[in-house]
Amino acid sequence: MKSHSAIRFRNVLLTCCSATLWGSPPASGQIQVTDLSTLTPQALAQEIAGNGMTISNVQFNQPGATAAAGKFTGGNAIIGFGTGVILSSGSAANISSTVNQSPSTTDTLGLPGDADLDGIAAPYSTQDAIVLEFDFIPNDDRVSFDFVFASEEYNEFVGSSYNDVFGFFVNGVNCALVGPNGDPVTINTVNFNQNVQLYQNNDPFDPPFRQTSHQLEADGFTKVLTATATVTPNVVNHVRFAIADTTDQQFDSWVMIRTDSFQVGDPVVVTKTAANPTSSPGGANAYTITLTNQANTAHTLTEIEDFLPAGFTYTAGSTTGITTANPSVSGRTLTWTGPFVIPALGSAQLNFNVTVSPISGTYYNSALARGNAPIVPSGDTAPITIAHPNPLK
Structure with missing residues (x-):
């Protein structure tokens, strides 16, 4: 069981490598989420890809977990872009708040982890994995998209086994990477500790990190990152957007992916x-x-x-x-x-x-x-x- 009285931190030096940092404007408004109880996985995939890209073979790994994924609006002044798709290791709608009200927001899904994400989280294993995936045929050899990763695991579980993860897998290879060593996007690799331009603190509960300036439930989140990957032109390529808890099923994490940002070609x-x-x-x-x-x-x-x-x-x-x-x-x-x-x-x-x-x-x-x-x-x-x-x- 997690305890907020036990806090352990690790020094991590981060720079953007395959994920590129955006600045984002100050917060106002509130994010609104419409989940899969009224939408389809096809609608989410098309929201990411936009009308100019043909996609197929859309899959959502947990069709019963309708609350874990959806579309959102109202994010522009909070996370740096207004609309997109949200995936969560708990409830997607839990991200929405006028002020951070809890250090431990949790919807336990009771779901297994994901083998690809286990490779990122090793030596720990993942749980409550949510995955959206689809095929596409690019006409160029490069693809990119914009995203924000957020979590209730911040800040007290940085450096611990509760290392929630996000992965963007292109033909089986994770391409959501940061830092000079190509680190994956996790609680332990993107946090408050160094390179503050990568991370936004939103934690009013744990000194010395008290901050309440963002209208978001997450205790911390990245600024907008752009992930890029090499693909094979003119043949079917497969992508997976995946997020999960690590070690236990407590404390939600989220990834928000900008509308129409999944694009092919040189930037x-x-x-x-x-x-x-x-x-x-x-x-x-x-x-x-x-x-x-x-x-x-x-x-x-x-x-x-x-x-x-x-x-x-x-x-x-x-x-x-x-x-x-x-x-x-x-x-x-x-x-x-x-x-x-x-x-x-x-x-x-x-x-x-x-x-x-x-x-x-x-x-x-x-x-x-x-x-x-x-x-x-x-x-x-x-x-x-x-x-x-x-x-x-």
Whole structure:
């Protein structure tokens, strides 16, 4: 039996490798879940793949566990994207909350584990495994998708045997990997301990980790990651999205997969730089978003988004580059609406000015795009350090 009085932690150094980090905006609203009591596994698979990809042989490993999977809405300001598919080792709907109300939310499914996930969790074994899988025929040799992993196992069971896991298996090989060593996505490899840009704490119960800023039941969750994998073009390939508890069936974990994000082909890579690494409080600075197309064909983007740091504001009329139109502004989110054509093996830039925060500190910015190609977002980058010219005042 788990006990919150027994806490053990392990140092883990993480960087993104096959999974790429997005930044995400601040929380507001609440996630809503519609589960398989009213949906079909086919609907979930198509939600991930989008209307432009043909899929077949859709399977859901536990047809009786209708509460463990579904679609969600309302996630944009909480996890970094608005809609998608959710899979859980307990109840999918348990992720939804206006505030984290419990350190141990649990729906025990009474289900077995999964052999592929056992390979990740070894030497421990998995239980309450939920798996969505399907076939597809790609016309290119690369596939990617965007996801967030969340869990009630955070933070007190980091480094323990209760190492809940998520796997993205392409033709039997797990491709949801992070870090320089290609670590799988688990409680013990993605957590609060180091590289805070990978992990978001949401735990109000365990000092010194108290935090209640996200309207989500999970005690912790990753920022948005992009998993990539090599596939064989023009033949049937098989993918499995799988999540499970490890060692016991207590404390739910979730994976949320962005709508239409399962895409084939070489990506458009988004990078972000600041004009100046330092600014005075409330002063002016500028950002450049660079969009690099790694494909041999042109890609069309429908939107470019930027998530401003807290206290930063956009300077009206300052946009130059691929467009000169002002973005729409919603809170700290700037959105430029296309179409924007990025030439084959080429790049484009978008530049704009900002007024920085009046509060001292180092601020990071992130950007992303949407369109007819896989997108690798910038992650939290482009640091600007704001220092008062006279710190004694």
